[in-house]
Amino acid sequence: MINLSAVLLRPGCIVMREEPMSARLGRGEALLEIECAAVCGTDISIWRGDYPVPLPLVPGHEFVARVADTPARSPAARLIGRRVVCGINNSCVAYARRAMCEACRRGLPRHCLRRTVTGIVNHPGAFARYLRAPQGNLHPLPNSIPSDAGTLIEPLAAAMRTFELTPLRGGEIVVVLGCGRLGRLVALAAGRLGARVIAVGRSQAHLDLVAPFAWKRVRLPLQPPDGKESRAAEQENTKSCGHKRDGGGIVSVRDHEQLRAFVLDHTRGFGAGIVVEATGVGQNLLLAQRLAHPMGTIAMKSTSGVPVSDFNTTLAAVDELRFQGSRCGSLEKAIRFMSRHRMPDSGWITARYPLEQTAQAIEAAVTEPKVLVEVRRVLA
Helix, strand or coil: CEEEEEEEEECCEEEEEEEECCCCCCCCEEEEEEEEEECCHHHHHHHHCCCCCCCCECCCCEEEEEEEECCCCCHHHHHECCEEEECCEECCCCCCCCCCCHHHHCCCHHHCCCCEECCCECCCCCCECEEEEEHHHEEECCCCCCHHHHCCHHHHHHHHHHHHHCCCCCCCEEEEECCCHHHHHHHHHHHHCCCEEEEEECCHHHHHHCHHHCCEEEECCCCCCCCCCCHHHHHHHHHCCCCEECCCCEEECCCHHHHHHHHHHCCCCCCEEEEEECCCCCCHHHHHHHHEEEEEEEEECCCCCCCCCCCCHHHHHHCCCEEEECCCCCHHHHHHHHHHHCCCCHHHCCEEEEHHHHHHHHHHCCCCCCEEEECCCCCC
16 A cells, blocks of 8 residues: 655655555554645644654644544444544553553543654654544544534634633633634634633734624734833823724724733723633733733643743732643534534635645645645646
């Protein structure tokens, strides 16, 4: 069997390789034939070199595939020929190992001490024709969900995980910093769970796309202003938001101070209960601190690989802020959510490329809302 795959040799350098693939499957494995795979912000960070991982690597972890084969008498044999989505944390539990690591034994397979991560750490990803994956990570995709929309289940699960760790009761104000791929999904999940979402972004196009799920939309300048404002100007901005409303219902603010004033104006001066950082800009954690109310939650969703400097530990301690990291969520819950709400759907895909153009697809994803690699598409 020959497998065609897109291999990242070093940051910015992807080559196509055809290599023989053994037909023999290990215990607990399944052979998947990839139908399509979406480009994630993490893929972009790995491609740029901001997120250092062992290379060479076949990226891609948001995908839909058909089960091509399993070992004889495998419990997963019933899935052969069916479409599936796949969890990306390859753990002792996922492989049904007899001897489990301590994390898996404690019920924390996402943090397995032996785990590899499909398309990210020490396991090839889905920008390829074929992929081996642990059977325990496979989830059948309902016929009602098209394959292209199915690639959004893994990131939707990650978005929903935010509110598994900090549950919403309804009516909370959630600020989402960044309205790109992940931020839009976070806004969708929060909105459907009853929160009032303040979506903040710099892109008019992204703010337009998040409109159905946002209570308020705020636009920052395309480029942050250089230098720091004077203390007098900061105080004046705090007194009055001074924002301008665009024709499309988007409020434009000049800087972070005006954004903070806007949030305070809409929370009776208290701040937001949850601020989700989904921009991929690490320094925005500092902004998130200033938008949250005391004992609020800062939800860190970006995996940009870029460190944060000048972090205000005093403010975090005095306001008793909770900093919450989260990544992967339950694919089963995401499938149920998509089946119920019919969102996200195929319309979220804004560009499509064949497998042979994976490099161009990742480059396009820097500006495109959502890019799909159609693995089964034949390059003309």
